[in-house]
Amino acid sequence: MTxxxxxxxxxxxxxxxxxxxxxxxxxxxxxxxxxxxVTVFAYYFGVRSDAADAFNAAFKIPNFLxxxxxxxxxxxxxxxxxxxxxxxxxxxxxxxxxxxxxxLLMLVTSILVLAGVLLTPWLIDAITPGFxxxxxxxxxxxxxxxxxxxxLLVWSAWCLGILNSHNKFFxxxxxxxxxxxxxxxxxxxxxxxxxxxxxxxxxxxxxxxGSGVQIIIQLPMVLYLLKRLRLSFQYRAxxxxxxxxxxxxxxxxxxxxxxxxxxxxILASFLPTxxxxxxxxxxxxxxxxxxLFGMSVSAAELxxxxxxxxxxxxxxxxxxxxxxxxxxQIAFFIVPSAMAFLALGDIVTAxxxxxxxxxxxxxxxxxxxxxxxxxxxxxxxxxxxxxxxFYALRDTRTPLRYAVIRVALAAAFGYLLSQxxxxxxxxxxxxxxxxITIASGFCGWIEFALLRISLNRRIGKxxxxxxxxxxxxTAAGVSAAVAWAVKLFAGHHHPVLQAVLVLGPYGIVYFAMxxxxxxxxxxxxGRFLPFVRK
Numbered sequence: 001m002t003x004x005x006x007x008x009x010x011x012x013x014x015x016x017x018x019x020x021x022x023x024x025x026x027x028x029x030x031x032x033x034x035x036x037x038v039t040v041f042a043y044y045f046g047v048r049s050d051a052a053d054a055f056n057a058a059f060k061i062p063n064f065l066x067x068x069x070x071x072x073x074x075x076x077x078x079x080x081x082x083x084x085x086x087x088x089x090x091x092x093x094x095x096x097x098x099x100x101x102x103x104l105l106m107l108v109t110s111i112l113v114l115a116g117v118l119l120t121p122w123l124i125d126a127i128t129p130g131f132x133x134x135x136x137x138x139x140x141x142x143x144x145x146x147x148x149x150x151x152l153l154v155w156s157a158w159c160l161g162i163l164n165s166h167n168k169f170f171x172x173x174x175x176x177x178x179x180x181x182x183x184x185x186x187x188x189x190x191x192x193x194x195x196x197x198x199x200x201x202x203x204x205x206x207x208x209x210g211s212g213v214q215i216i217i218q219l220p221m222v223l224y225l226l227k228r229l230r231l232s233f234q235y236r237a238x239x240x241x242x243x244x245x246x247x248x249x250x251x252x253x254x255x256x257x258x259x260x261x262x263x264x265x266i267l268a269s270f271l272p273t274x275x276x277x278x279x280x281x282x283x284x285x286x287x288x289x290x291x292l293f294g295m296s297v298s299a300a301e302l303x304x305x306x307x308x309x310x311x312x313x314x315x316x317x318x319x320x321x322x323x324x325x326x327x328x329q330i331a332f333f334i335v336p337s338a339m340a341f342l343a344l345g346d347i348v349t350a351x352x353x354x355x356x357x358x359x360x361x362x363x364x365x366x367x368x369x370x371x372x373x374x375x376x377x378x379x380x381x382x383x384x385x386x387x388x389x390f391y392a393l394r395d396t397r398t399p400l401r402y403a404v405i406r407v408a409l410a411a412a413f414g415y416l417l418s419q420x421x422x423x424x425x426x427x428x429x430x431x432x433x434x435x436i437t438i439a440s441g442f443c444g445w446i447e448f449a450l451l452r453i454s455l456n457r458r459i460g461k462x463x464x465x466x467x468x469x470x471x472x473x474t475a476a477g478v479s480a481a482v483a484w485a486v487k488l489f490a491g492h493h494h495p496v497l498q499a500v501l502v503l504g505p506y507g508i509v510y511f512a513m514x515x516x517x518x519x520x521x522x523x524x525x526g527r528f529l530p531f532v533r534k
Contacts, residue, residue, distance in 0.1 A: 022169040022170045022173075022300075023169045023170075023173055023295070023296035023297075023299045023300050024292055024293070024296035025170060025173075025174075026169060026170045026171075026172065026173025026174040027173050027291050027292050027295060027296055028292055029173075029174050029177055030173060030174060030175075030176040030177050030180065031288050031291055031292060033176070033177045033180035033181060033184075034176070034180050034284065035284060035285075035288070035352055036180070036184060037180045037183050037184050037187075038280075038281060038284045038352075038353075039352055039353055039355075040184050040187045040188065040191075041055075041183075041187060041203070042281060042353045042355075042356065042357070042358045043191075043355055043356035043357065043358065044187060044191045044196075044199060044356065044357070045196060045199075045200075045277070045357065046277075046356065046357025046358050046359070046362065048273055048274045048277075048362075049196060049273075049274075049277065049357070050134065050135045050138070050196075050273065051138065051196035051197050051199070051200045052196075052274075052276075052277040053131075053135060053269075053273060053274070053275075053276040053277050054131070054135050054136075054138040054139040054142060054200065055142055055200045055203065055204070056276050056277050056279075056280040057127070057128045057131065057139055057265060057269070057276055058138075058139045058142035058143045058146060058204070059142075059146060059207075059280075060127075060261065060262070060265060061116075061120075061123055061124070061127055061143050061146075076246065076247075076250040076302075076387075076388075076391040076396055077243050077244075077246035077247035077250050077391075077396065078101055078158075078161045078243050078247075079161050079164060079165050079302055079303060079306065080246070080302070080306040080391060080392060080394060081097065081239050081242050081243050081246070082094055082097055082098060082161065082162070082165045082243075083165040083303045083306050084306055085097065085239065086165060086166070092228070093239060095226050095227075095228050095229055095230075096230075096232075096234065096237065096239075096240075097237070097239045097240055097243065098162060098226055098229060099226075099229050099230045099231050099232055099234075100231075100232055100233065100234045100235060100237060100240045101158065101240065101243055102155075102158055102229075102231055103231040103232055103233050104233065104235060104244075105154055105155070105158055106155075106231070107233075109151045109154045109155075110151065112151070113147050113148055113150070113151040116143070116147045117144050117147050117148075120140050120143045120144050120147075121140055123143065124136060124139050124140055124143065127262050127265060127266065128265060128266065128269045128276075129266065129269065129270075130266070130269030130270045131269060134197075138197055138200065141201065142200060142201065142204045145201065145204040145205055145207075145208065146204050146207055146208065148208055148211075149207050149208035149209075149210070149211035149212075150211070152208070152211035152212055152214075152215055153211050153214070155215050156175060156176075156211070156214050156215050156218065159172065159175075159215065159218035159219065159222050160172040160173075160175075160218070162222050162225060162226065163218065163221060163222065163225075164299060164302075164303060165303060166225050167303070168221060168225075169299070169300065171217070171218060171221055172218060173299075175214045175215075175217045175218050176214055178210060178213045178214050178217055179207070179210035179211060179213065179214045180210070181210070182206050182207075182209050182210030182213055183203060183206045183207055183210055185206070186202055186203050186205070186206030187199070187203060187206075189202075190202040190203075246391075246394060246396045247396075248396075249396040249397045249399075249400045250391075250396045250399075250400070252400055260406075260407040260410055260411065260440070263407075263410075263411045263414065264279070264414060264436050264440070265279075267414055267415060267418045267419065267432075267433075267436055268418070268433050268436065270419065271418065271429055271430055271432050271433055272428075272429060272430045274362075274365070274430065275430060275432075275433045278362070278365050278366050278369060278433060279369055279433050279436065281349075281353060281366050282349075282366045282369035282370045282373065282437070283373075285341070285348060285349065285352065285366075285370055286341060286370055286373035286374075286377060286437070289333065289334055289337035289377065289381070290334075290377070290380055290381050290384070292333075293329070293330050293333040293334055293337075293381060294330055294334070294380070294381035294382070294384040294385065295384065297326045297329055297330055297385060298326070298384045298385045298387075298388040299388075301322055301323075301326050301385065301388055301389075301392075302388045302391060302392060304322065305318075305319055305322055305388070305389060305392030306391075306392045315459075316458070316459040316460055317460075319389055319392065319393075319459050320459055320460055320461075320462055322389075323385060323386070323389050323455075323462050324462055324463070324464075326385045327382055327385060327462075327463065327464050328464065328468065328520060328521060329521055330381050330382055330385060331378065331382065331464055331468075331469060331472060332472065332514070332519065332521035332522070333521075334377055334378050334381045334382075335378060335469070335472040335473055335476050336472075336475075336476045336479065336506075336507070336510050337377060338374040338377040338378055338476075339374070339473075339476035339477065339479070339480050340480070340503070340506065341370045341371060341373060341374040341377065342371050342374040342480075343480040343483070343484065344480065344483055344484075344487075344502060344503065344506065345366075345367040345370040345371050345374075346363055346364060346367045347487070347495075347498060347499050347502050347503060348370070348499065348503070349363045349366045349367050349370060350363045350495035350498065350499070351495045351496050351498070351499035351503075353366065354495045355495075365430070365431075368431060368433075368434040369433055369434050369436075369437055370437075371434070372434040372435070372436070372437030372438040372441065373437040373440075373441060374441070375437070375438050375441030375442055375444075376440060376441025376442060376443070376444030376445055377441065379441070379444040379445040379447070379448040380441070380444045380448075382448055382464075383444065383447055383448040383451055386399075386448070386451040386452060386455055387399040387451065389455060389459075390451075390455065393458070398451075398454055399451065402447045402450040402451055402454075403447065405446065405447065405450065406443045406444065406446060406447035407443075409443040409446060410439050410440045410442075410443040410444075413439035413442065413443065414435065414436045414439040414440065416435075416439075417432070417435025417436070417438055417439050418432040418433060418435040418436050418439075419432060421435045422435075468519065471514065471517050471519060472514065472519070474513075475509075475510050475513035475514050475517070476510060478509065478513060479505075479506045479507075479509040479510040479513065480506065482505055482506065482509045483502050483503065483505055483506035483509075486501060486502050486505050487501075487502045490502065
């Protein structure tokens with residue numbers, strides 16, 4: 001008798017939940033370190049600074065290496081093949097595949113780093129055409145410093161792919177903490193004795209050093225798992241060719257997403273000084289829940305989904321169950337995050353950034369951008385898990401098609417809202433940067449709908465129940481109303497204390513309401529609270 005998928009993976013849901021917790025814990029630590037890094041950066045640079053604009057723009061340009069060859073691409077193309085070989089006990093072949101992919105990455109990234117350094121002036125003109133004079137010159141210098149560090153981070157992503165496939169999630173996702181700490185140390189060391197332009201250069205060098213430290217932390221465990229690792233260019237081997245074949249559509253998809261990010265930056269560069277920096281500060285905040293909850297669930301589920309064995313019907317049922325469970329987990333945390341960004345974004349932004357050169361008016365500016373991101377926060381996060389399900393099915397082309405549609409629409413709408421929106425409603429042009437996040441969020445819902453419709457045709461009906469999502473938004477809305485009442489009566493305090501006074505009740509009321517509504521994620525979390533009756 002053929003075993004069902006559920007039989008073959010007994011205890012899999014609890015293991016996947018544990019893996020998601022490990023990923024979330026690692027991401028939380030690295031994201032907290034990242035927020036501290038950006039907070040310290042904001043302390044020394046503020047918003048209305050040419051050096052801040054130049055650094056934030058320069059930081060994104062070589063970062064395309066990490067995004068194109070990094071974690072998302074390798075997770076989609078490498079992990080399904082490598083993890084499946086491990087599950088079958090083909091250790092020698094899995095190590096051969098790992099060595100071949102490592103060698104190919106080394107060759108390609110080395111060529112691209114060299115090309116990036118040589119072509120930097122042309123890249124600057126293409127990506128930030130609004131930069132002129134000394135700002136442009138500083139940006140060129142910073143990009144040339146940062147490119148080698150971005151190449152090193154690609155190797156860190158390869159390490160992550162190896163570790164995740166062996167269920168070593170925590171180390172791979174906490175390694176970026178070291179990178180953040182090196183940059184923070186650099187800012188503190190040179191922050192009071194350097195000009196803003198010199199400090200930007202020191203921070204760029206700190207980023208390169210931190211990238212190397214991030215790899216060094218992961219290598220011992222990777223080499224322990226791959227005892228017979230040999231670098232080779234065996235690109236014609238069957239499984240290596242499978243990885244490459246799956247890699248190309250995801251690579252193009254990430255390239256399209258990168259183009260979208262660069263379009264956003266181009267649009268922001270034509271707005272008044274501070275738009276690029278403020279966009280970056282807000283981006284750090286709104287990507288936090290996406291990474292913490294969307295990435296953690298997706299990263300934990302991908303190896304599990306990829307190892308599903310059985311008939312087509314059994315695999316489809318297994319994927320539906322895993323996907324729907326993951327969607328509920330994600331929505332439970334993302335809905336209140338979106339509501340907080342929309343209704344309480346000033347409290348969140350002030351607590352993180354408002355100190356030093358980052359003023360109260362800068363907080364309101366960043367809040368507008370953050371509120372715009374709330375439009376598509378849920379769609380973007382749920383879409384990650386749908387894409388991961390396609391990757392588990394060895395289908396990397398369907399997510400690519402829909403990513404192209406989203407990016408094209410977001411570019412068009414982003415241009416209209418950011419460049420012409422403020423004039424149409426009679427406000428200062430600087431507020432146009434909020435139009436970029438609003439447009440991106442709206443188009444994120446279109447991509448999510450396309451992904452869901454397409455996947456439902458393949459594995460059956462998936463998605464969140466209307467009653468479940470309605471209860472989440474109701475709880476978040478009531479919690480926001482309570483938080484606003486606390487905000488009005490509490491008066492003005494230090495931004496951190498204000499956040500505790502306002503966001504604390506917001507979280508408590510949300511959890512209490514969802515627990516009373518008997519929503520599964522809240523009931524599960526309630527098991528770990530001593531004052532909640534079992």
